Amino acid sequence: MGGLREVAASFVVPGPSGVAIRAGLKGLTGQDEAVLRQVGDLLGSLASRDLRVRCAAGLGHDGEQWARRKRALSGESSSRWAGSITKATHDQWALARRGQLAHIQSLQTGVETIRRRLSQPIGANGCKGAPGGYGSEREWFAKSRRLHVLEDRLVRVRADWEAGRVRVVRGGKKLLNSRHHLEAAGLTEAQWRLRWQAERWFLRADGESGKPYGNETIRITPEGEVSIRLPAALAGLANAPHGRYVLACRVRFRHRGEQWADRVTAGRAVAYRIHYDPDRNRWYLTASWQNPSVTTVPLSAVRAGGLVGMDMNADHLAAWRLDAHGNPVGAPRRFDYQLTGTASHRDAQVRHALIRLLHWSARHGLSLAIEDLDFTAEKTREKHGRRKQFRKLISGLPTARLRARLVSMAAELGITIVAVDPAYTSRWGAQHWQKPLTSKTRKPTRHDAAAVAIGRRALGCAIRRRTAPPPPHRSDAVGHRTAQARPDTPGREGPRPRVPGPRTRSVPPGRGAKAGDQCAHNRSGHTAEHEPWTQDSLPLSP
Incomplete structure (x- = not known):
């Protein structure tokens, strides 16, 4: 490090x-x-x-x-x-x-x-x-x-x-x-x-x-x-x-x-x-x-309700919505554009992609987090040698024009833009978020994971996911949740999925037939006994 x-x-x-x-x-x-x-x-x-x-x-x-x-x-x-x-x-x-x-x-x-x-x-x-x-x-x-x-x-x-x-x-x-x-x-x-x-x-x-x-x-x-x-x-x-x-x-x-x-x-x-x-x-x-000078919105107020992380690429914008704790919400979004043809056509493609992104952010009432990119020192052929395709890719990214258009268009819709340092967002995003967010129905790309990393950095959270504690210290035997959840999130105390395996006489906690029965556990607000129970009468005076 x-x-x-x-x-x-x-x-x-x-x-x-x-x-x-x-x-x-x-x-x-x-x-x-x-x-x-x-x-x-x-x-x-x-x-x-x-x-x-x-x-x-x-x-x-x-x-x-x-x-x-x-x-x-x-x-x-x-x-x-x-x-x-x-x-x-x-x-x-x-x-x-x-x-x-x-x-x-x-x-x-x-x-x-x-x-x-x-x-x-x-x-x-x-x-x-x-x-x-x-x-x-x-x-x-x-x-x-x-x-x-x-x-x-x-x-x-x-x-x-x-x-x-x-x-x-x-x-x-x-x-x-x-x-x-x-x-x-x-x-x-x-x-x-x-x-x-x-x-x-x-x-x-x-x-x-x-x-x-x-x-x-x-x-x-x-x-x-x-x-x-x-x-x-x-x-x-x-x-x-x-x-x-x-x-x-x-x-x-x-x-x-x-x-x-x-x-x-x-x-x-x-x-x-x-x-x-x-x-x-x-x-x-x-x-x-x-325009008259206006007071910038405090960063703490922008972070209060979560935001949208956006990663700019050569042919699309990858975006993912994050809550106030830095957890990805919903599915990633992709806004395509083609940087080919005349200059007016390329400019129109960028505008169309940005307005779709901004309308999606406005529907959720969230701010937008972007990278503070500057490829001035990255375009030189002395650094990348004979990698002509990579140099052409970097030179083709409309970083300055896209940022200028994004800021002006977002101001019209009342959307706040947060700029973050682009250091290691793609690498750490793929390392810590791409595999955990992959499921049978969702295959996030490296760029989607980078959008999550950008959003978490804008929220002031570390890009690294919260590490699960050792097995002896977990509240449940298997399936400890590493993602953060709010206290009022529905289902946060619900049953964990049952893990198939050989039956033994000793059933671990949370694995039995009554794993989903809240009354079978000694918790506040639920009775632990299963027999009828009546309170004894108490004297009103000593």
Whole structure:
């Protein structure tokens, strides 16, 4: 047990911090689309210029430089457009820095793994979860060359990190590289150019509380009328007072429409983003706002009525209901999904599996326990070597997306999520629970047993089952119950099943013909005698 790592404490997952809803802009005229393209192209060029200035400043950027950048943009657009552009630039720069740090950590892990494996003899076995030596001299030589490549790459990335240099492509690096491989991407040059322009357009405005309908730049009334404050360079295209352009279409949010209407009516901040989908040739509008901070439910209150343990796998979610004492109740449940096809199809599969799981938990009024998974360090090929199928399996698990969707969907149904440390849940669950829960009519899998282990860890119980006492110390000769039961559970004092065997003159307790007769035992509330019995009269006075 000395090689096991310490298990982190369970915690209640906080709810989503924001909400985003989307609706289509149907019924746009040709003039409307032309205006949107011109506004997006102009603001996109300003955003590209501002991003270049921000990246050049690096770590020396301060509030004064931010103010100068905003003043430079305000002359060509407006102060509100400039504020949205500079804020988006800061978010993009910060995201690039986080990705750079994650890349450094991944390279460090790869370098340390290769060094450790090169130092071991060829063909040596691994121990305690660490990989052993390489299988052949050829592989050893190839990995020694790869070590130099990773070390050189790590030196360059560290130099960029210390200098504050980031490399950002507005529109996406993947789309940029596909320009040189149009046949492999299945695109023509015109199609690629349209996608590239659509990704680089900027039509995004942050909300302001206290302003009419929560946003002064992109304004949407409760009736669905959309109007845009045009930049100063395009003020001649306005068709409404104060330099605004009103679209001919009306917007209707089918999801959370009432919440959105309440916010805009009260003048609370709502951010909007208008974007174009070249594949469908459609325009969309996304509204988003922040949720007020709420007090997290105490973990003790979540554990009071039991919960549902859930184990995520490559093709299904395994769930099992547990009572407050950690005992499995009922039968395990399986919610299948297929991570094949397009990204939208995979996303829909995950949503359907999660909503079935959440509806089942809501019917029982229970919280949900999940693993706090993070496969960032597990995807590297340096750790798993030539196990390509296993690396592909880990990379295909949608851990981050599934958790984000689960938290947001559970918040809508009022279900609390408890995250537990994933250490040893599959191994200990199969060791302690898979065989005891197996019967003639129920064949639980290793994943079902892992769901039980996850639920017990969330409840604060040990994963190991309660060990039965030695035979001389058992209350019954055979069949001692190791599962815990509440004092008011029906049948807890009922007869044990009769065990067949040779008859002897000495019948052990609980084996005779009257094993099920409660009156045959000396227990409180039951008479031990079988003959009629009458109480003698007692004198009322001495």
